[in-house]
Amino acid sequence: MMDMILKDNESKEGFEIVEKLQELRKESMLGGGKERINAQHKKGKLTARERIELLVDYESFVEIGSFVKHNSDKFGLENKKFLGDGVITGFGTINDRKVFIYSQDFTILGGTIGKAHAQKICKVMDLALKMGCPVIGLIDSGGARIQEGVDALDGLGDIFYRNVQASGIIPQISVILGASAGGAAYSPALTDFIIMGGKNAFMFVTGPQVVNSVTGENVSFSELGGSEIHSTISGVCHRVADTEEEALEIVKKLLTYLPSNNLDDAPHPLEKFTAMDPYLLNRIVPESENEPYDMKRIIEVIVDQDSFFEIFPNWAKNIVIGFGRIENQTVGIIANQPLYLSGAIDYNASDKAARFIRFCDSFNINLITLVDVPGFIPGIKHESSGIIRHGAKLIYAYSEATVVKITVIIRKAYGGAYIVMNSKQLGSDINLAWNSAQIAVMGAEGASKILFRNHLKETEDPANLLKDFTEKYRKEFSNPYQVAEKGKIDKVIFPHETRFEIIKSLKFFESKRDQSPKRKHGISPV
Numbered sequence: 001m002m003d004m005i006l007k008d009n010e011s012k013e014g015f016e017i018v019e020k021l022q023e024l025r026k027e028s029m030l031g032g033g034k035e036r037i038n039a040q041h042k043k044g045k046l047t048a049r050e051r052i053e054l055l056v057d058y059e060s061f062v063e064i065g066s067f068v069k070h071n072s073d074k075f076g077l078e079n080k081k082f083l084g085d086g087v088i089t090g091f092g093t094i095n096d097r098k099v100f101i102y103s104q105d106f107t108i109l110g111g112t113i114g115k116a117h118a119q120k121i122c123k124v125m126d127l128a129l130k131m132g133c134p135v136i137g138l139i140d141s142g143g144a145r146i147q148e149g150v151d152a153l154d155g156l157g158d159i160f161y162r163n164v165q166a167s168g169i170i171p172q173i174s175v176i177l178g179a180s181a182g183g184a185a186y187s188p189a190l191t192d193f194i195i196m197g198g199k200n201a202f203m204f205v206t207g208p209q210v211v212n213s214v215t216g217e218n219v220s221f222s223e224l225g226g227s228e229i230h231s232t233i234s235g236v237c238h239r240v241a242d243t244e245e246e247a248l249e250i251v252k253k254l255l256t257y258l259p260s261n262n263l264d265d266a267p268h269p270l271e272k273f274t275a276m277d278p279y280l281l282n283r284i285v286p287e288s289e290n291e292p293y294d295m296k297r298i299i300e301v302i303v304d305q306d307s308f309f310e311i312f313p314n315w316a317k318n319i320v321i322g323f324g325r326i327e328n329q330t331v332g333i334i335a336n337q338p339l340y341l342s343g344a345i346d347y348n349a350s351d352k353a354a355r356f357i358r359f360c361d362s363f364n365i366n367l368i369t370l371v372d373v374p375g376f377i378p379g380i381k382h383e384s385s386g387i388i389r390h391g392a393k394l395i396y397a398y399s400e401a402t403v404v405k406i407t408v409i410i411r412k413a414y415g416g417a418y419i420v421m422n423s424k425q426l427g428s429d430i431n432l433a434w435n436s437a438q439i440a441v442m443g444a445e446g447a448s449k450i451l452f453r454n455h456l457k458e459t460e461d462p463a464n465l466l467k468d469f470t471e472k473y474r475k476e477f478s479n480p481y482q483v484a485e486k487g488k489i490d491k492v493i494f495p496h497e498t499r500f501e502i503i504k505s506l507k508f509f510e511s512k513r514d515q516s517p518k519r520k521h522g523i524s525p526v
Helices: 002-029 034-042 048-055 115-131 150-166 182-190 208-215 221-225 227-232 244-255 278-283 295-302 347-362 380-384 387-400 415-420 444-451 453-458 462-476 480-485 495-508
Strands: 062-064 087-094 097-104 135-141 172-181 193-197 202-204 239-241 309-311 319-326 329-336 366-373 405-414 430-434 438-440 491-493
Touching: 048 087, 048 097, 048 135, 048 244, 087 115, 087 244, 097 115, 115 135, 115 150, 135 182, 150 182, 172 182, 172 244, 182 202, 193 227, 193 244, 202 221, 208 221, 221 227, 227 239, 239 244, 278 295, 278 495, 295 319, 295 329, 295 366, 295 495, 319 347, 319 495, 329 347, 347 366, 347 387, 366 415, 380 387, 387 415, 405 415, 405 495, 430 480, 430 495, 438 480, 480 491, 491 495
Parallel strands: 097 135, 135 172, 172 193, 172 202, 193 239, 329 366, 366 405, 405 430, 405 438, 430 491
Antiparallel strands: 062 087, 087 097, 309 319, 319 329
């Protein structure tokens, strides 16, 4: 009889244990509750879990830390303890590649970051470093949790520190799908790529109410920190999507170009690549050196068909950067864009290209530079904005990079900009020039005005004489052959030979080893 009672008790206890776990799992899945989930949906936002499900391979996500709660008992937080503490963390696969993910849950305390919340994020970042896997943050947070005071700030600091430690070792991607507010906005800023998706995506250090109270300015969320501002003016956001779903698709595509860590190779698709007709390159660039054209058309012919993935398409448009594939091998592309500011370099273009070069170098992605540059943009605005300091970043990035570096001069390469755009002097491995390229200290007409100014003053027909001098200067000095004679151009080519020559160089230099001098680190002119 006693045995039967014990067995009945054991069965009852076992049932209670099972029931307890099931209840906790159900509670965790509900986040901040059905009411808050409905509110999230009414705003046109997905929940933290829905975002993860769309991002990862089917049923591949494994959650960790789902029962974590904060320990604060100040300002009513003792009555607001939710499982997970406002962030879902774990690991899974995207197209069969391992990734670590954290997804902030706005339905729980506005996704604010307290100590426990931050510790969960830090844990997946630590695991991502150990495993050598990308880490992806799905951001939807009101910032630091005010009620937790300095503990919340410490938590933010812990995240920032790990962002820096992971930099250059594993790719870090931030997807802004709601608010990224206050000091918490600096964690995405420390990551490699920021993608903003949907009408509810905002980033700012101080919100509209604080701005109004301090400065008296009335400003909307969009005007202060919307995706248009950050993708066209501030240079904070790398890509913009109209919807959250589209933003997550951008992440998936971006990952196809990136290695999992700095010791791995970038993915190499197995499917057969195709390329456009190389002879199209013979018809893209106008004869006139001042007539604009779209450099992206040249990029599209050089890389495998439909493989170009642009970064910062709407910011600093006078330079184009992005990933592409050449015979299924990932390359980084930097190219002047004659459609905007004639392709001249300004401070934003310098920053845009320099950071991209350093990312590619960190992850062993070879660099292709396409040059059509009349120089740096002159003027008081640009000088006072620090064009010297910003331009130096571009010089530093190219000089520091040890990956294979190939340069193709398409049309113009003038003055200091010729040097800056991956010249031999900055460590380029192979420098090619189209047979129509013009390489000189400055444009032929500008040079002629200076060199022959006395003759022009004395003649009765300065316009025709200048035209003659300009043509003479262009033939004698502003051509690729005089540079090739000095060994600064390795080969002068016809436009249609460009892709073939790049392929040959990439294959030959794939075993390149370049050891930098031993030092703690250089001092980039940031």
